Amino acid sequence: MPILRAPLVTLLATTLLGLGTASLPSEPHLTPAASYLPRLVARGRAPTAALLAHTPSAAGHGSYRSTGPGIRYADRFRAGSITKTFVATVVLQLAGEGALRLSDPVERFLPGLIRGHGNDGRRLTLRALLSHTSGLYDYTDDTSAHPVSAIAAIRTATAHRPMHAPGTYAYSNTNYAVLGLVVRRVTGHSYATEIRRRIITPLRLTGTSLPGARTTLPEPHGRAYTRDPAGGGLSDVTVLDPRTAGAAGELISTLADLNRFYAALLGGRLLPSAQQTALLNTEAAHGTYGLGIYPQRLSCGVTVWGHNGHIQGSYVRTAATRDGRHTLTYRIDTDTLDEADTLEPALLEAEFCAT
Incomplete structure (x- = not known):
């Protein structure tokens, strides 16, 4: 399935090749998708890329890797349309x-x-x-x-x-x-208030927030860049007004929080049975999209569910198995990824099709 691209980046714009050693001491194994991260930099021209995977056999923080110091495990970033x-x-x-x-x-x-x-x-x-x-x-x-x-x-x-x-x-x-x-x-309350009350607080998503008019990212955070399509140079867009994105894309989060959220959602911990069925019903969109979430069938026959987020200075994708027990979130610190239509499916297949 083609990667869904919410064009918020267009509106908001006024505008190694070897793995790094960034990992957590408690990491139990090297996630299969980690070997694909350098390709996001070398072929996708992302400044830095990182991922966090949780599997049934993983414990604690899961498996984290990055291509360099530009992205750290606990960094907050703009999650775009994952909102x-x-x-x-x-x-x-x-x-x-x-x-x-x-x-x-x-x-x-x-x-x-x-x-x-x-x-x-x-x-x-x-x-x-x-x-x-x-x-x-x-x-x-x-x-x-x-x-x-x-x-x-x-x-x-x-x-x-x-x-x-x-x-x-x-x-x-x-x-x-x-x-x-x-x-x-x-x-009688804003969607931001209801998201905090119903999702962020119960799941203890301590790195997740909805900024409203706040233009800065909470600490800790790295930098966010956008690439000039003409000259190819990078501009720092870490500070921006998220109000244009609103309910379509203002969320700020972390790798760990997004994995936790989708694990809870797909694991049936946030919705009653009837609404869980509706969430994953793609009939209206002819198999392309459910209700705020979409499926992607991989070449090995596995279907993963999740969403991506594309906003100025950030691209992120979360995918998870139907039961929410195996989750992967990866991100880059820019809004453009060359060869995304081939690089992203390859990364997901490396993770979810590995035997």
């Missing part, structure tokens, strides 16, 4: 509590907001938003607009005609901007 899985989990929990139904139209919660230019919130369900089958124009594709609120982002989107008729899969950050507002309308 969507957190938002989807909250929405599904609310469905399990009877506070909403996935078949509810957006109009029920946000009357009059999705209107004009062929857009109609009366025809769009929450399930369509979660599965990216609403057809709503992706506000990040309008490079003339720089919205710093969900309302502004949605108005940018509804100034354009839909990308497709409802029912066709088309990845759009606008869907999750809308869902963030739905969470507020249903709970």
Whole structure:
């Protein structure tokens, strides 16, 4: 499956070859995917790459490797569209509590907001938003607009005609901007507050946060870079305004926290049975996407579930087995990875297809 690329990096931009020795003393083994990290630097032109894998046989911190000192085990980084899985989990929990139904139209919660230019919130369900089958124009594709609120982002989107008729899969950050507002309308709290209350605190994700208007990263953190497509030079973009990303991509996290979150989610610890089934149901998106999470079938027959995050200065991908017992998160400290369509599948296959 092609790598999903949320184009938040476009909107936010104003713009070795041997393994390093970075590892933890408690590391029980060298994860199979670690041998692929240098390729992300040599062929993918990432300044630094790192990964953390947890397997049923691993203990403690799992298996960590990096290509150099640019990324450390405990570093906080921007996780981009992985935010969507957190938002989807909250929405599904609310469905399990009877506070909403996935078949509810957006109009029920946000009357009059999705209107004009062929857009109609009366025809769009929450399930369509979660599965990216609403057809709503992706506000990040309008490079003339720089919205710093969900309302502004949605108005940018509804100034354009839909990308497709409802029912066709088309990845759009606008869907999750809308869902963030739905969470507020249903709970009386922001999606950030609900994510903290329902996910971050119970799972003790001590390195995970939603920054709001904060432009800096919490300590500890490394640097984040974006590459000039013309000259190829790197610019430091560690400091940026995350409000444009919002519910579609503002999350800050760590390698360990993302592994823990997806292990809990896929392991059935965050959702009731019916909502767990809905989470992994890809029928609406014709096998491409579930509800805030997507599958990738590897050549060995294993299917992994997870999400990626692509935002200015950062690219991250988490993948896990269906039961959540084997998880892998890797990241680079830039938003561009050359040969990503071949490098990422090779890394995942090395990890999950190893015998």
